[in-house]
Amino acid sequence: VQLTPKDFSDLLEFSKSLAKSAGEVIRSGSKAILQDGAVDEKKNSVDLVTEWDVKVENLVKGEISKTYPDFKFIGEESYSSGDRPTLSDDPTFCVDPIDGTTNFVHGFPFACISIGFIYKRQPTIGVIYNPFLDQLYYALKGHGAFLEVPGYSNPLRLPISKARPLESLSQALLGVEWGSDRRASVIQKKANSFVRLAGDSKEVLGGKMVHSLRSMGSAALNYSTVAQGGLDSYWEIGCWPWDVCAGIVIALEAGCYVTGSKQYFLAHRDEEPLDLVDWDELLWGRKYIVIRAIADTATEKGRDTQRRLVEDFYNTVE
Ligand code: IPD
Ligand code: CA
Ligand code: CA
Ligand code: CA
Structure with a gap:
């Protein structure tokens, strides 16, 4: 069609x-x-x-x-x-x-x-x-x-607030969710990730802490709030396509960086723009990070910053 x-x-x-x-x-x-x-x-x-x-x-x-x-x-x-x-x-x-x-x-x-x-x-x-x-x-x-x-x-x-240049996760207000998979092993892992982000553990973020964590209870509203500028980032494991499909468009159009795990490695390896990567995986892969626009993603320094933020995430969570 x-x-x-x-x-x-x-x-x-x-x-x-x-x-x-x-x-x-x-x-x-x-x-x-x-x-x-x-x-x-x-x-x-x-x-x-x-x-x-x-x-x-x-x-x-x-x-x-x-x-x-x-x-x-x-x-x-x-x-x-x-x-x-x-x-x-x-x-x-x-x-x-x-x-x-x-x-x-x-x-x-x-x-x-x-x-x-x-x-x-x-x-x-x-x-x-x-x-x-x-x-x-x-x-x-x-x-x-x-x-x-x-x-x-x-x-x-969107975004309606001026982009504070996000140089490090330690400057961020992050959206995270508890999700509905409450098996002890799963929820413990999540809680550990939240503690690593919010606490002053020396092993992650160079001992720095994120400004705070928020759980809004709606994946779609997490996406739109990042797009708006009210959250700097949103990370979740376990979403479904209907949770994120609309949010992906809104976030990308607001200049955010949206990635699933495989996406990230693809983009990282081949420097492919997101448009070329695998949407099936993003929609059905069920693992997401959305990061608001980095002030200068057009430059090498901006892209490095963005890549480091995503790397920090993957090193800090799970
Ligand atoms: C849930 C919400 C929640 C998120 C879950 C979703 P539902 O959707 O978006 O914030 O953590 O992953 O399943 O069940 O309220 O439509
Ligand atoms: Ca539901
Ligand atoms: Ca949902
Ligand atoms: Ca629902």
Whole structure:
């Protein structure tokens, strides 16, 4: 399928308005769930799902199939119920109906709908909407990333804060997540990584400490917050494509560096731009680092800094 620039701007507008209507449903669901919430568990007692996750996904899936009947759909709840398309060359929507279900269940106002669109295997459109804060993040590949937020009549171009040049992880405010894999061995490893980052251990970061760690409870909102400039970086193991697809587009368009483990080694070895590396691996590889723009990535020094930050990560975590 060959899509034109007009098709892409229509797809972006469609996704934005779909995200807004899905957001309305999430917001009304929140009231209901906080009053008498029926919450189910998926793989364990911290992997939560509600009727609203399914309702929102059905709404989004239905609207997409009305407007774009030939396009494929990957969504968390469809996937959970056995509908598991693989990534192909077909235009594909990749949707997380509620990212941050744990927050949603607790009334912690960081949850969102995340709508990604993949064209020729590349994440191409990303829309992330947090209905509690009425914040709409969006990007179309090649056209920048934006935030619509109450109080501003025009969309804000991301990043909205000036890039403090991030020379070392020790200057960073980092997004990290506990995830839902709570096997003792796994969670201990994560906790160790967090301690190494936050503490003054002499073995890592030359004895320096990151400014602090934050857990927002939504992969998509971690991505958009790095893109915005509110976090310097986000690291997680264990995401799914619907957690990150939209976020990848928004972060890249805001000038961030996005990498999975294999990506990094590929890029490191061959100096390939991210565009040439393996998106299947990035989407399904489930291991991510997003780092906000380094002030001068165009220069050799800037690229060295970026490479060192990623190396520091891999030396510090896991
Ligand atoms: C989860 C959230 C969480 C992240 C997990 C995701 P869900 O998604 O994004 O922050 O740590 O990896 O699975 O289940 O709320 O859609
Ligand atoms: Ca989930
Ligand atoms: Ca998710
Ligand atoms: Ca979800």
